[in-house]
Amino acid sequence: xxxxxxxxxxxxxxxxxxxxxxxxGRIMGMSSITSGVLWQQAAERRWRxxxxxxxxxxxxxxxxxxxxxxxxxxxxxxVWPIAAGLLVGFGTGVGSGxxxxxxxxxxxxxxxxxxxxxxxxxASGIATVFLVRVLGA
Amino acid sequence: xxxxxxxxxxxxxxxxxLSGMTNPAKVVGFLDVFGQWDPSLMFVMGGxxxxxxxxxxxxxxxxxxxxxxxxxxPSLTQIDRPLISGxxxxxxxxxxxxxxxxxxxxxxWTMNAELISFVVAMVAGxxxxxxxxx
Numbered sequence: 230x231x232x233x234x235x236x237x238x239x240x241x242x243x244x245x246x247x248x249x250x251x252x253x254g255r256i257m258g259m260s261s262i263t264s265g266v267l268w269q270q271a272a273e274r275r276w277r278x279x280x281x282x283x284x285x286x287x288x289x290x291x292x293x294x295x296x297x298x299x300x301x302x303x304x305x306x307x308v309w310p311i312a313a314g315l316l317v318g319f320g321t322g323v324g325s326g327x328x329x330x331x332x333x334x335x336x337x338x339x340x341x342x343x344x345x346x347x348x349x350x351x352a353s354g355i356a357t358v359f360l361v362r363v364l365g366a
Numbered sequence: 367x368x369x370x371x372x373x374x375x376x377x378x379x380x381x382x383x384l385s386g387m388t389n390p391a392k393v394v395g396f397l398d399v400f401g402q403w404d405p406s407l408m409f410v411m412g413g414x415x416x417x418x419x420x421x422x423x424x425x426x427x428x429x430x431x432x433x434x435x436x437x438x439x440p441s442l443t444q445i446d447r448p449l450i451s452g453x454x455x456x457x458x459x460x461x462x463x464x465x466x467x468x469x470x471x472x473x474x475w476t477m478n479a480e481l482i483s484f485v486v487a488m489v490a491g492x493x494x495x496x497x498x499x500x
Contacts, residue, residue: 238385239413245378252371254431259467264492280376287380288472300473302480303390314484316459318491324452328466337418346453353457358397
């Protein structure tokens, strides 16, 4: 049962990616979509803003309907979210993708770049969690 | 009509709230392979890939979207330094706070102050990367 909601959520994400692909011809990657809102020309902004607004609305609806626990920080204070946010933003920007763009879409189309990137960020995340626990940070 | 599909895609992507990816404690548990490992989030990727692998494969022959626009296949193929170093940095941030870009943006509806600070910092990081890559 604890595997059912991740599976259902995963299928929804997969269908979302394919609607974006067959309907709009774009890769559904949250990091590049977010970055493009600021750094693409006006014509490229509209669909990105619509997508982001719909994602927020969708997450709200799903959380309320299914009674999902909403976001709760795992560390107190402001240093951690800001440091982590900078790393996630800069890393996904330089690395051209995140869990959705590389992990779901890139692996889905057997892109060597995305398969490698996903292995690297998974390994890096695993090493970080291990170090944080060992060092007690 | 195209943009209605984009909105529908976004609404469904909100399903990551159901998947557990918006719960940082769960994400860190998933990455804690050497501790009390919680493998359940593997099913998120499994469920998503079960949909995307066959459908991306089927789209290799079709050149166009349902509306006749061209499918914009990513053009980069080189495994280069930015790809690797970017992924390393992303993994560190993900491991520290348990948030990646999709779930961070999706959770904005909570108006949680720490989450908002994460997203603002993330946008700053994406912007810095945009200019570094230029």
